[in-house]
Amino acid sequence: TTFTPRYPVDHLRADISRHCLDAAPRECGIYTLTVPTGGGKTLASLRFALHHARAHDLDRVIYVIPYTSIIDQNADVVRQILEPGGVEPGSVVLEHHSNLTPEKQNWRSKILSENWDAPVVYTTTVQLLETLFGAGTRGARRMHQLARAVLIFDEIQSLPVNCVHLFNNAMNFLADHCGSTAVLCTATQPLLDQVEASKGAIRILPGRELMPDKHRLFDELNRVEVLNLCKPGGWSQDETVALSREQISDSGSCLVIVNTKKAAQVLYRLCQGDIEARVFHLSTNMCPAHRKAILDTVRARLDQELPTLCFSTQLIEAGVDVDFGAVIRYAAGLDSIAQA
Numbered sequence: 001t002t003f004t005p006r007y008p009v010d011h012l013r014a015d016i017s018r019h020c021l022d023a024a025p026r027e028c029g030i031y032t033l034t035v036p037t038g039g040g041k042t043l044a045s046l047r048f049a050l051h052h053a054r055a056h057d058l059d060r061v062i063y064v065i066p067y068t069s070i071i072d073q074n075a076d077v078v079r080q081i082l083e084p085g086g087v088e089p090g091s092v093v094l095e096h097h098s099n100l101t102p103e104k105q106n107w108r109s110k111i112l113s114e115n116w117d118a119p120v121v122y123t124t125t126v127q128l129l130e131t132l133f134g135a136g137t138r139g140a141r142r143m144h145q146l147a148r149a150v151l152i153f154d155e156i157q158s159l160p161v162n163c164v165h166l167f168n169n170a171m172n173f174l175a176d177h178c179g180s181t182a183v184l185c186t187a188t189q190p191l192l193d194q195v196e197a198s199k200g201a202i203r204i205l206p207g208r209e210l211m212p213d214k215h216r217l218f219d220e221l222n223r224v225e226v227l228n229l230c231k232p233g234g235w236s237q238d239e240t241v242a243l244s245r246e247q248i249s250d251s252g253s254c255l256v257i258v259n260t261k262k263a264a265q266v267l268y269r270l271c272q273g274d275i276e277a278r279v280f281h282l283s284t285n286m287c288p289a290h291r292k293a294i295l296d297t298v299r300a301r302l303d304q305e306l307p308t309l310c311f312s313t314q315l316i317e318a319g320v321d322v323d324f325g326a327v328i329r330y331a332a333g334l335d336s337i338a339q340a
Helices: 008-023 041-056 068-082 107-115 125-133 140-146 161-177 214-220 237-251 261-271 288-303 334-339
Strands: 030-034 060-065 093-096 120-124 149-154 181-186 253-257 278-282 308-312 326-329
Touching: 008 041, 030 041, 030 161, 041 060, 041 068, 041 149, 041 181, 060 068, 060 125, 060 140, 068 093, 068 120, 107 140, 120 125, 125 140, 125 161, 140 149, 161 181, 237 253, 237 261, 237 326, 261 278, 261 308, 278 288, 288 308
Parallel strands: 030 181, 060 120, 060 149, 093 120, 149 181, 253 308, 253 326, 278 308
Antiparallel strands: none
C-alpha cells in the first residue's frame, strides 16, 4: 500500500488488502471474503477483482450491492480512484440501479446501462437477479456480460431466503461454464454451500476463503462491547429515548436502529426540541437524495465530534460508512446485530 498507517486498524486493513492481492492469480471460481465490519472489504475486494481480471484476461468487474442506500457511496469512492481528471465520467465506472438521479444520467450512460458495457459496473442484487431470471428481453440483453467477469457480492448475507436456490445455481453456472469468478463478501457469511445438494448448494471448494486467518481478524478488530439489555415486556418508547440521551452524554453520539419505519419516525418526533444533540431520522420513506443529504450531514457532524442522535431503520446496517460512539439495536437476528 502507498499510504502511511495512522492507527492499528490501518495495519489490519492493509494486511487484508495484501492478502486479496496475493490471491488474485488463483484460478477462476467462487471465493469468500469474510472480514469484520470496518475491515475495508470494499477496496480490498476491488483490488482482488482488478488483478484477477488482468491475470485471467477477464472482461469486466461487476459489483453487486443489496441496498440502493449504499451504492452511491461505494461507486463514488471507486470512481475517484478509477476515473481521474480528464476521463469522461461514467466511462469506467457505470452505475445501474433504480435510484439514479437525472443529473447522473445522459444518453451515453443510458445506452451503456442497457447492456452493462463498461469495465466496472455497480448494480443491485435485484438488477442482477432480473438479468438472470426476469421475464421479457430487457434483462437478457445484459446476461452475456456476466460471462468472463468478476462478480463481487457485497453484504451477501442480505440475499433473500427465497432467492438462495436461484442464486446458487446461477453462480455455479457462471463459474463452471462461463469462466467467471464470484466473491462473496460479508462479516457474517451465510451457509450457501450447506443448502440441500439436490436443490443447488453453491460450490465453494476448500481453501477458497481469501483471508487465511479470519478468526484472528475478528479478534483483532473486536473494537465494540456488546451489552444485552433485553428485558421482559421490552422497552417503551420513552425508555428508549431516555437511554439514547444517556448514550449521548457518555459517548457523544448515538445511533438507534429500529425494525419498522413507523418506530423510527415516532422516536424521532419524541426527541424533537427535547435534547441537546441534533436529531436525525432515516428510513426508506425518504427519497434517495434526501437520505444522502442527511447521511452527508451526519458524517460531517461525527467527524467534528458534535453531539448527534440518529433514528434509523436497518437500511443503515449494510455497509453505510458511519461511526457512532454508541449504537442501540432493537431485537433482531445475530447477523443484524453484528452488522450494526
